[in-house]
Amino acid sequence: MKPILIALLFVASVACTTQIYAPTEANVNKVQPATLAELQQGHDLFQSKCGKCHKLPNPGKHSKDDWTKILGKMAPKAKLSTDQSDLVYKYVVNN
Numbered sequence: 001m002k003p004i005l006i007a008l009l010f011v012a013s014v015a016c017t018t019q020i021y022a023p024t025e026a027n028v029n030k031v032q033p034a035t036l037a038e039l040q041q042g043h044d045l046f047q048s049k050c051g052k053c054h055k056l057p058n059p060g061k062h063s064k065d066d067w068t069k070i071l072g073k074m075a076p077k078a079k080l081s082t083d084q085s086d087l088v089y090k091y092v093v094n095n
């Protein structure tokens with residue numbers, strides 16, 4: 001195979017997987033009050049619900065205010081309850 005093809009395949013495979021952070025104690029209350037258990041639930045919901053229509057967004061790429069607006073729009077799309085949306089919010093802003 002030509003090197004250019006190999007390079008393209010590599011780029012394509014990386015583009016399809018977004019690395020999202022796994023919460024640790026360092027993320028607890030970092031920006032918004034949240035326990036580690038809440039961050040883990042938020043992580044799991046985010047991973048399972050938010051990559052269905054597009055690739056998973058990068059939590060660090062949007063500000064706190066942005067995330068409020070984004071989740072206002074996306075939580076209904078992902079059929080999240082208010083509590084679930086809140087957990088996802090805590091997860092994405094405490095990155």
Ligand code: HEC
Nearest residue numbers: 046049050051052053054057070073074075077078080088
């Ligand atoms: C039913 C499909 C669907 C699901 C599920 C979904 N999204 Fe989206 N998302 C979209 C579409 C369509 C767009 C682009 C158009 C738009 O902004 O409405 C989008 C755009 C976005 C954007 C870019 C917006 C911007 O202003 O840059 C972000 C970030 C995002 N979604 C986050 C999420 C998160 C977080 C979840 C999980 C709670 C989620 N999405 C679940 C369909 C979905």
